[in-house]
Amino acid sequence: MSGTKLTPMMAQYQSMRRSLPDDVLLLFRLGDFYEMFFEDAQKAAPILNVALTRRNSVPMCGVPYHAADNYISRLVKAGKRVAIAEQTTDPVPGKIVEREITRIISAGSVIEEHLLDDSRPNHLAAVFSLGKKIGLACVDHTTGAFSVAEFDTRGALLDELARLTPSELLFSDEQHELFGDFRAGQPYDAFAFLPEPAGQLLCDHFSVHSLDGFGCHGLHAAVGAAGAVLHYLIHQLRRPCDHLRTLKVREDARTVLIDAASQANLDLIDSRSGRKHTLLGVLDRTKTPMGARLLRDWILHPLRELEPLLARQDFIAAFLAEPFLHSKIRESLTGIRDVERTTVRLSQGAGNARDLLALATSLDHIPALKEDLISLGTTGPLEHLHDFTQLTELLSSALSDEPPAQIKDGGIIRDGHSAELDELRSASRDGKHWIAKLQEDERRRTGIDTLKVKYNNVFGYFIEITSAKLASATIPDDYTRKQTMANAERFITPALKEMENKVLGAEERAKQLEYELFLSLRQQVCTHLDPLQETAAAIAEIDVLAGLAETARAHNHCRPLLEESRRLEIQDGRHPVLEQTLVDEKFVPNDSTFEPEESLVQILTGPNMAGKSTYIRQVALITLMAQIGACVPAVAATVGLVDRIFCRVGASDDLSRGQSTFMVEMNETALILNHATDKSLVILDEIGRGTATFDGLSIAWAVAEHLHDTIACRTLFATHYHELTDLAETKTSVANFNVAVREWNDEIIFLRKILPGPADKSYGIQVARLAGLPAPVIDRARDILSHLEMHSAKPDAKQRGPKAKNTRPKDMPEPNPPQLDLFG
Ligand code: ADP
Numbered sequence: 001m002s003g004t005k006l007t008p009m010m011a012q013y014q015s016m017r018r019s020l021p022d023d024v025l026l027l028f029r030l031g032d033f034y035e036m037f038f039e040d041a042q043k044a045a046p047i048l049n050v051a052l053t054r055r056n057s058v059p060m061c062g063v064p065y066h067a068a069d070n071y072i073s074r075l076v077k078a079g080k081r082v083a084i085a086e087q088t089t090d091p092v093p094g095k096i097v098e099r100e101i102t103r104i105i106s107a108g109s110v111i112e113e114h115l116l117d118d119s120r121p122n123h124l125a126a127v128f129s130l131g132k133k134i135g136l137a138c139v140d141h142t143t144g145a146f147s148v149a150e151f152d153t154r155g156a157l158l159d160e161l162a163r164l165t166p167s168e169l170l171f172s173d174e175q176h177e178l179f180g181d182f183r184a185g186q187p188y189d190a191f192a193f194l195p196e197p198a199g200q201l202l203c204d205h206f207s208v209h210s211l212d213g214f215g216c217h218g219l220h221a222a223v224g225a226a227g228a229v230l231h232y233l234i235h236q237l238r239r240p241c242d243h244l245r246t247l248k249v250r251e252d253a254r255t256v257l258i259d260a261a262s263q264a265n266l267d268l269i270d271s272r273s274g275r276k277h278t279l280l281g282v283l284d285r286t287k288t289p290m291g292a293r294l295l296r297d298w299i300l301h302p303l304r305e306l307e308p309l310l311a312r313q314d315f316i317a318a319f320l321a322e323p324f325l326h327s328k329i330r331e332s333l334t335g336i337r338d339v340e341r342t343t344v345r346l347s348q349g350a351g352n353a354r355d356l357l358a359l360a361t362s363l364d365h366i367p368a369l370k371e372d373l374i375s376l377g378t379t380g381p382l383e384h385l386h387d388f389t390q391l392t393e394l395l396s397s398a399l400s401d402e403p404p405a406q407i408k409d410g411g412i413i414r415d416g417h418s419a420e421l422d423e424l425r426s427a428s429r430d431g432k433h434w435i436a437k438l439q440e441d442e443r444r445r446t447g448i449d450t451l452k453v454k455y456n457n458v459f460g461y462f463i464e465i466t467s468a469k470l471a472s473a474t475i476p477d478d479y480t481r482k483q484t485m486a487n488a489e490r491f492i493t494p495a496l497k498e499m500e501n502k503v504l505g506a507e508e509r510a511k512q513l514e515y516e517l518f519l520s521l522r523q524q525v526c527t528h529l530d531p532l533q534e535t536a537a538a539i540a541e542i543d544v545l546a547g548l549a550e551t552a553r554a555h556n557h558c559r560p561l562l563e564e565s566r567r568l569e570i571q572d573g574r575h576p577v578l579e580q581t582l583v584d585e586k587f588v589p590n591d592s593t594f595e596p597e598e599s600l601v602q603i604l605t606g607p608n609m610a611g612k613s614t615y616i617r618q619v620a621l622i623t624l625m626a627q628i629g630a631c632v633p634a635v636a637a638t639v640g641l642v643d644r645i646f647c648r649v650g651a652s653d654d655l656s657r658g659q660s661t662f663m664v665e666m667n668e669t670a671l672i673l674n675h676a677t678d679k680s681l682v683i684l685d686e687i688g689r690g691t692a693t694f695d696g697l698s699i700a701w702a703v704a705e706h707l708h709d710t711i712a713c714r715t716l717f718a719t720h721y722h723e724l725t726d727l728a729e730t731k732t733s734v735a736n737f738n739v740a741v742r743e744w745n746d747e748i749i750f751l752r753k754i755l756p757g758p759a760d761k762s763y764g765i766q767v768a769r770l771a772g773l774p775a776p777v778i779d780r781a782r783d784i785l786s787h788l789e790m791h792s793a794k795p796d797a798k799q800r801g802p803k804a805k806n807t808r809p810k811d812m813p814e815p816n817p818p819q820l821d822l823f824g
């Protein structure tokens with residue numbers, strides 16, 4: 001624009017634009033539109049699919065203000081940040097309208113309902129590397145949850161990020177090379193991350209002298225990250241942050257760690273075949289959005305401490321023992337809306353009268369809820385349900401039954417709440433009544449029976465007489481002609497205008513007064529921020545527990561016995577998800593027993609499609625469910641608490657990561673061997689598959705050996721390498737299992753039962769037949785197989801049970817290549 005003289009409005013625009021970071025799009029309110037100019041317009045037009053135009057060679061595009069929400073959400077979903085400049089004064093001829101940036105909307109900090117998913121948190125995170133530590137801070141701006149953690153490795157950080165899936169991730173603009181490739185990453189002022197100013201900012205925000213009280217002592221990297229998040233919210237997004245009341249240090253020592261790959265392999269939250277096929281999908285019977293979000297968090301962070309788990313179990317047991325109270329409580333929960341996010345929205349100066357009403361209706365259920373919980377004999381979250389009788393009474397007596405979404409157009413406040421408002425309303429009502437009567441009076445006065453009193457936005461009230469009647473009638477003196485239409489004339493009278501002023505004046509003042517009353521109600525809510533947040537958290541917990549009890553009842557889950565040991569015993573266990581989704585078959589339950597001295601490492605063999613993968617995941621999922629405090633799909637279970645759950649799938653078995661390679665598989669296996677402890681549970685599905693047979697078997701063998709000898713953790717290893725079954729002969733705590741199948745008329749029948757001992761053969765050809773390979777190919781394969789078996793170094797391929805004599809050196813497998821190829 002240099003050279004051309006800027007109009008005052010463009011100068012105003014430019015100065016605002018300069019105050020914003022380059023990548024923020026500025027939506028500039030111009031009458032009924034939000035306009036974007038220059039590069040902003042060029043960036044936004046294709047995303048919004050609107051026309052890019054030019055005025056005085058300035059590229060621009062705009063969206064109508066009444067549909068702005070929709071357009072803004074498209075920009076935010078496309079990863080853009082959007083600043084809104086509103087007009088703050090009314091247009092006056094010859095004077096420039098003042099404008100102000102009222103909010104900056106970014107994916108990680110949105111509070112607008114239509115931009116959010118009810119059932120998941122929305123995280124804004126920051127990472128900061130300092131010395132040997134990587135600090136992570138995470139805010140859910142919609143709820144006020146604010147937490148920090150520190151990690152020793154990038155891998156551990158990535159695992160946590162996989163759980164949090166932040167919508168925005170800040171990193172210091174001096175640490176591009178460390179974090180520049182992170183999803184949703186964006187550089188931010190390095191200064192904001194420096195532990196000292198960051199700590200100071202946090203102390204000021206929380207009004208404390210030191211962060212030690214939050215457990216942040218010595219966590220410099222984490223404090224840097226937390227300070228940066230807060231700095232970003234306050235200084236760049238200009239967000240009020242009063243609802244961030246405390247800082248939580250996430251301690252890994254308390255939760256079961258589930259790395260990103262295991263989370264995906266166990267289909268905890270997401271799966272390729274949809275939410276229904278995830279553990280969350282099966283368990284979630286929550287009634288409130290807070291509950292849904294909390295359950296998600298519990299599944300991603302199971303506990304490894306006995307005490308809180310027992311408390312959760314007791315709560316669920318109480319629900320199960322009292323079906324009537326249980327359903328009554330769930331009924332109350334149904335009436336409770338998103339108290340957590342609504343409260344925050346209101347505290348942010350956002351939210352409308354509908355939010356206030358929803359809050360009041362929700363809080364109204366608390367006394368009954370509380371009473372029922374007392375009858376149930378439970379405590380815990382009960383103590384955090386506060387009493388809001390006064391607030392709810394105020395809100396429900398003040399708000400009309402169906403307030404509008406707009407907050408400045410009236411219709412919010414009920415009659416009888418404010419004497420002043422009632423007076424204005426009656427003035428306006430009387431006036432309107434007078435006007436309504438006017439039509440009759442004027443018809444009588446003029447003798448024109450088709451005379452009408454009408455209203456439009458341009459003229460206000462007027463009297464309309466059709467041209468046909470006009471010719472024959474005398475128009476009274478006090479009529480002033482206002483407009484001539486094709487077949488009618490419009491008039492006004494001084495009396496009509498006077499009354500109109502009264503009506504409109506009263507209406508205008510009433511609207512203004514209603515707005516002020518609304519603001520004061522909203523302010524009232526904000527004074528209860530702390531107890532409201534606490535109550536919302538308690539409701540979430542009650543909802544999750546009531547939902548888990550419901551799931552347990554519906555699916556016949558049992559309460560597992562939890563203990564500090566390395567035992568794991570499951571009687572008639574089922575796969576929680578598959579058992580719900582199987583259509584053709586009935587799910588066949590199976591027992592599992594891990595005895596530290598006999599069967600710590602279990603090798604599972606059996607033909608393809610027999611049910612190996614299902615079974616080993618079922619054991620992992622039952623363990624995980626037990627450690628969120630839930631009941632489990634079994635007749636009985638004893639779970640010695642685990643510290644980590646690993647679940648790995650061999651490369652060629654893992655279709656979800658199409659370009660997955662053997663390297664990835666080995667990386668993941670390395671992670672297990674480096675991090676598993678004797679308290680961990682390790683599930684390995686066809687590990688060693690992604691490479692040549694010899695390599696693969698050797699690696700699988702060595703991995704199993706290491707898990708047994710060095711780590712000694714509960715391990716389930718499903719494999720097509722029959723050679724691995726020989727491990728049981730030399731290793732005391734290795735046991736073999738297989739999935740039973742029966743041959744019948746050359747067909748294979750899957751029995752889905754896990755039996756002791758190794759599989760007798762691979763049944764590859766039968767499975768191939770089942771899959772529809774043409775008969776000649778099947779016959780030919782049979783010939784080749786019998787030929788190979790005859791010439792094999794180990795002719796007794798069919799009888800490779802535990803008693804089969806092994807001719808190889810015990811500790812060094814020497815597999816038979818052609819036979820292996822068939823198994824693979
Ligand atoms: P594998 O890993 O041995 O190839 P899977 O575990 O993938 O076999 O199971 C194959 C299919 O068998 C599953 O998709 C499921 O339909 C069925 N299945 C597995 N286990 C059971 C069971 N216990 N009861 C009923 N059906 C089962």
Ligand code: MG
Binds near residue numbers: 613
């Ligand atoms: Mg499998």
